[in-house]
Amino acid sequence: MSFIKSRVLRLTSALAMGVLLGGGLLTPAAAEDYPARTVSLIVPYPAGGGVDTVGRVLAQKLTEALGGQVLVINRPGAGSVIGVRDGAKAAPDGYTLLMLVTGASLPRNTGYDLAKDFAPIGLIASIPIVIMSNPAVPVKTLKDVVALAKSKPGTVTIGTPPSPTLNYFGAEQFKSATATDVTVVTYKGTGPLTNDLLGGHVNLAFNTLPPAIGNIKAGKLHAIAVASPERLSAIPDVPTTAEAGFPALDIVQYYGLVAPAHTPQPIVDRLNKELRKIVTSEDFNKRIVAAGGAPVASTPQEYADNIKREESKWAVLIKKLGLKVE
Numbered sequence: 001m002s003f004i005k006s007r008v009l010r011l012t013s014a015l016a017m018g019v020l021l022g023g024g025l026l027t028p029a030a031a032e033d034y035p036a037r038t039v040s041l042i043v044p045y046p047a048g049g050g051v052d053t054v055g056r057v058l059a060q061k062l063t064e065a066l067g068g069q070v071l072v073i074n075r076p077g078a079g080s081v082i083g084v085r086d087g088a089k090a091a092p093d094g095y096t097l098l099m100l101v102t103g104a105s106l107p108r109n110t111g112y113d114l115a116k117d118f119a120p121i122g123l124i125a126s127i128p129i130v131i132m133s134n135p136a137v138p139v140k141t142l143k144d145v146v147a148l149a150k151s152k153p154g155t156v157t158i159g160t161p162p163s164p165t166l167n168y169f170g171a172e173q174f175k176s177a178t179a180t181d182v183t184v185v186t187y188k189g190t191g192p193l194t195n196d197l198l199g200g201h202v203n204l205a206f207n208t209l210p211p212a213i214g215n216i217k218a219g220k221l222h223a224i225a226v227a228s229p230e231r232l233s234a235i236p237d238v239p240t241t242a243e244a245g246f247p248a249l250d251i252v253q254y255y256g257l258v259a260p261a262h263t264p265q266p267i268v269d270r271l272n273k274e275l276r277k278i279v280t281s282e283d284f285n286k287r288i289v290a291a292g293g294a295p296v297a298s299t300p301q302e303y304a305d306n307i308k309r310e311e312s313k314w315a316v317l318i319k320k321l322g323l324k325v326e
Contacts, residue, residue: 034094034267035068042090042098044083045161046076048191050127050208050291054255055099057287058124058278065274070097076188079162081110088117092260094267097121102166102254102310110164114311118258119268120303122275127293128228129170129251130238132212133204134197135222142225142244145204149180159193159202162186167206169314170227170251172321174206177248197221208253209234209292227251234292254296254310256303272300 039062043055055072062070075083080101087098088111098118112118131142139145149156158174160167163186171184185202187193194211196202198220205212206227213234215221223238227249231240241249257275259268278284279297288295298306 032270034270035066035070037068037095039066039068039070039094040073040090040096041070042073042075042083042087042096044075044077044080044087044099044101046189046191047074048211049189050210051099051101051255052189052191053210053291054125054127054288054293057284058099058257061278061281061284062271062274065278079165079168079186081164085111087258088112088260090260092119092262092264094259094263094271096260097271098258099124100256100258100307102252102307102314114258114307115304117261119261119263120300120307121257121259121268122272122279122300123296123298123303123306124255124257124275124279125288125293125295127208127210127253127255127291128226128232129167129206129253130209130212130226130232130235130292131204131224131241131249132197132207132216133222133224134200134202135219136200137203137222139204139224140222142241142246145224146178146180149178149182153181154183156180156182157185157202157204158182159185159187159197159205159207161189161193166251166253166314167208169317170249171206173251173317174246174249176321177246194221206251213290213292225249232292234290254306255293256298256306258303268300 041059043052045051059070059072090096158171160171190208190211197205216223225241225244227241276297279295285295
C-alpha cells in the first residue's frame with residue numbers, strides 16, 4: 001500500500017511540475033527537441049498579399065532557426081476571422097502558430113477573444129496603410145480625393161479588405177472624417193484588391209505596400225499618402241496623411257506571432273527567442289523595410305500590451321460607426 005501511495009505522490013508531483021512549466025508536460029530540455037514534426041503557420045489571408053509575403057519570409061527563417069519545417073497555411077475569409085478562429089481552436093502543442101494582424105479581434109462577434117484564446121509570442125513588424133489610386137483617376141493628393149468625392153457623391157469607390165481589418169476601419173474613418181459619400185468595396189485580401197485597382201475596377205484603395213510596391217514604382221499605381229507618423233523609406237516621396245492635412249488618419253497594422261492559449265511556456269519562450277533573432281537580423285530588416293514596414297522585436301508581454309493598446313484605440317471608432325463582422 002505504501003508503495004502505491006509513493007508512486008501516486010511521485011506522479012502527482014510530476015504533473016504539478018508540468019503545469020508549472022507552462023500548462024503542459026514539457027520540460028525546458030524537451031523544448032530544445034521542438035519541433036519533432038512540421039509546424040503549421042496559419043496566415044489568415046489569401047496568398048500574394050502583404051501578410052502572406054511577411055509570413056512566408058518568417059516561415060523560411062523559422063525553419064532555418066528551429067531545424068524543422070514551418071509550413072504556411074493560407075486560410076482566408078471574413079477579413080481574417082476564419083483563419084484566426086481556426087488558430088484559436090488548434091491544439092496547444094506548439095505545432096500550430098498564427099500570423100496575427102491588428103484588428104483581427106476587435107468586433108465582439110468573431111467567436112474568439114485574444115486575451116483568453118491565444119498565447120502571444122512576439123511582434124514581427126509594423127506595416128502602415130497606404131492610400132493609393134489607379135492613375136486614370138484625376139487625383140494626386142488626399143484633398144483632391146475629397147474634392148472629387150464631394151463633386152460626384154456616391155460614385156468614387158475605395159477598395160479594402162473587409163471588416164475587421166484596419167484597412168476597412170480606415171476607409172470608414174475617412175468617410176466619416178471628411179463627410180464624403182464614397183462607396184467602400186471589400187475584397188478577400190490585399191492581393192485581389194491590388195489586381196482590381198490595377199484593372200480600374202475600383203478608383204482607390206486603402207492597401208498595404210507589399211502587393212503594390214512594384215506597380216507603384218512602375219507608375220501603374222499612384223501612392224497618395226502613407227497613414228503613419230513618418231514617411232516610408234521604400235517610397236520616400238509619398239507624404240504622410242498628417243502632411244496631407246489629415247493627421248487623424250493614423251492607420252498602422254502590427255504583425256505578430258501567437259499560439260493557442262495554454263501552449264507550454266518553454267515552447268513560447270523558445271519561439272520568442274528565435275523570433276527576436278530573426279526580427280533583428282540584417283536580412284529580415286532589409287526585406288521588411290523594402291516591403292514598406294519596420295521590424296519590431298518584443299517580449300510576449302510587450303506584444304500582449306500592444307494588442308490591448310490597439311484594441312482600446314480602435315474601439316472608439318468601432319462603437320461610433322457600429323462596425324461589425326458581417
